[in-house]
Amino acid sequence: MRRKPKQIRAKRMVDDIIQAGLQCVAKNGLEGTTTRHIADEAGVSVGTLYQYFDDKEAIYQAMIEKARDEIVQSLLAVTPQIVQIDFRSGVLAILHEFSHFLEKDKGRYLKVFQYVGHFEILEHIRVIETQLVQMASLYIMRHPDEIAPERMQVMIYIIMNSGISTLIRYLSDPAPQFSREALMEGLADMAAACIKGDA
Amino acid sequence: MRRKPKQIRAKRMVDDIIQAGLQCVAKNGLEGTTTRHIADEAGVSVGTLYQYFDDKEAIYQAMIEKARDEIVQSLLAVTPQIVQIDFRSGVLAILHEFSHFLEKDKGRYLKVFQYVGHFEILEHIRVIETQLVQMASLYIMRHPDEIAPERMQVMIYIIMNSGISTLIRYLSDPAPQFSREALMEGLADMAAACIKGDA
Amino acid sequence: MRRKPKQIRAKRMVDDIIQAGLQCVAKNGLEGTTTRHIADEAGVSVGTLYQYFDDKEAIYQAMIEKARDEIVQSLLAVTPQIVQIDFRSGVLAILHEFSHFLEKDKGRYLKVFQYVGHFEILEHIRVIETQLVQMASLYIMRHPDEIAPERMQVMIYIIMNSGISTLIRYLSDPAPQFSREALMEGLADMAAACIKGDA
């Protein structure tokens, strides 16, 4: 209880820097983001950045780890409800959750997800994937008749990637042609149709 | 008739530079690509780059325009067959075509598609989208009973984005969990299920 | 009598810092030495450094003053013997003393002497010079016939600088071509020959 204050301050500092980084990337893109920008945004000096992170890349790493963890958290939050309801409703719930995550803090996270190439997001997504597969498994155990096990892996992969990518693409679109609700319903339909899968 | 040779040479030059740019990005990523690299790869001097392009960004623009045009071309090539066959087979044909495009020249184009954030690929994708919608329209006109028109727009959007993203994600994966054929079949199933759409 | 303890502690602190500084320079060179390093090595915080020294340069100053004082001390220790024996033996004794000084504490002082350029060592050497001249004077007064007074100043200068530099150069050499003893004997011969000096 003695030296907690420092640790708390440090943790807050780290978080402030991460938030500033997300903010900068959201505002100026990845190329437009400099250490100076991040420092200014975080309200600290450049030097301070380097007291908490080895280099700029480390800040970026922390940023996507933060994003990944938050997604996992918010997905965990909806798990209980999901296993109770039908698959389509479950997917819809997840999509809402994910959509909410991408748009919070003025779309701070959305932009990061567009830099799939730089951030090696794919590796991090695998964590989310695992999480989703577990959720799906829970559901499928309760409804064993709805999908053949051998197709499950591929279809989960498709549903997940499709859901994530399409949502990101839609939210990044400055002038979408239809409502978000329509898209989500469509995606849920897609998912449901996939596991019915009599094709 | 006099200055044709020059124009042809110029066109070849422009194309060489674009190819060199794609090559560099594929090899070193976007951040690892400098004008020097591109010039070397193209076998010309940096100065020459600026004789044909306003700046580096213009080369990048040309790169994705090139990519986009090639996709459209290859899609056009399969159109005739597609309208003859059933929807699922059509989608499968398109997926094969697209997959082939992404992997040709040692995955030269694949990497570019991973930098969705930098290149504003979305705008360019709209061109492909239009193309796909036209193809779909042709098909649907022949099978008017299979999908409600009002859902068509959304479902096409979903199928297209899902197909593209999932394929790119799969091809970028160094250690995928299942065969490419399985994925493509799955995506075709998904597409087919989507337009059956009794969900 | 009250504040003696503090003064003693302070003196010890100052000395610890100086030793840490010498250690760091010996280990990482001058450029590789930061205030942080010195503080760590001394087991204190950077702040403490500045409680005892105005700035980094002041620590360096103290370091060579310390070195200088230690040399002078060790030379004083051999003075009594020197004036008793012949010049060559005296020089040899001094060389041994100096060599011992340069190598103690794992060559801590040796490295410092290699940075003649940065530390303005020459000014500090003058103190040693004076000391040596006094020692020489004592000797010469006892053996007035061995050297012409007018040449003495120059020859002492030469002997001293030559002895110091050559010794440092030799000790810094990772793969010397002959034994240290041979060098010292040679230097002693050189000194002896110098003051015989019938050239």
Added chain:
Amino acid sequence: MRRKPKQIRAKRMVDDIIQAGLQCVAKNGLEGTTTRHIADEAGVSVGTLYQYFDDKEAIYQAMIEKARDEIVQSLLAVTPQIVQIDFRSGVLAILHEFSHFLEKDKGRYLKVFQYVGHFEILEHIRVIETQLVQMASLYIMRHPDEIAPERMQVMIYIIMNSGISTLIRYLSDPAPQFSREALMEGLADMAAACIKGDA
């Protein structure tokens, strides 16, 4: 003969940068020398520095190699005379040559030699040493009676290091106590006495 101009310009550029580097170190010391300074002094931009040198350290390397080569050149120039005359006169000639080298261009080279620690001058001095030993050998072969071969190596080592160091030390001294001529004569005496060496 076609593309010589460029190579000549490049060679001149490299040399200009080296000279600028020497100038800067002479003026501001090693720590006071920045790439900006060197570029300004050379009348070019920082970028140009990096077109000819990998990094700052490479410029420093080139500087001492340049210095070393020039010394060797100037020593070669006096070799013929030296072997004709007596040893003491030979040493004196070398000292004059070396002294002239150190002072030319306003002592540009002198300062560099003071940073023995940073520049690993010792390795480079070995080249000069070899040169001197060869000169000495030539002399000794003509006067085989003057020194015992087994002592020669050590004495040459001593004479050379002593000569160089003492000269540098003297020239660096802002207020020397005696004339340069006196020092040189003294050093020559020292050398001569050394090889007589009946000690």
Added chain:
DNA sequence: TATGAATGAGGATTCATTCAT
């Protein structure tokens, strides 16, 4: 008195772009 987090000026280096040849 001791701490070490915070500062920010300053340094090395890169690279898109220009322009004289």
Added chain:
DNA sequence: TATGAATGAATCCTCATTCAT
């Protein structure tokens, strides 16, 4: 038209120094 040397703004990062605790 092609070249590639030269430019210098801009970037990342370091580290001596300060100061609130």
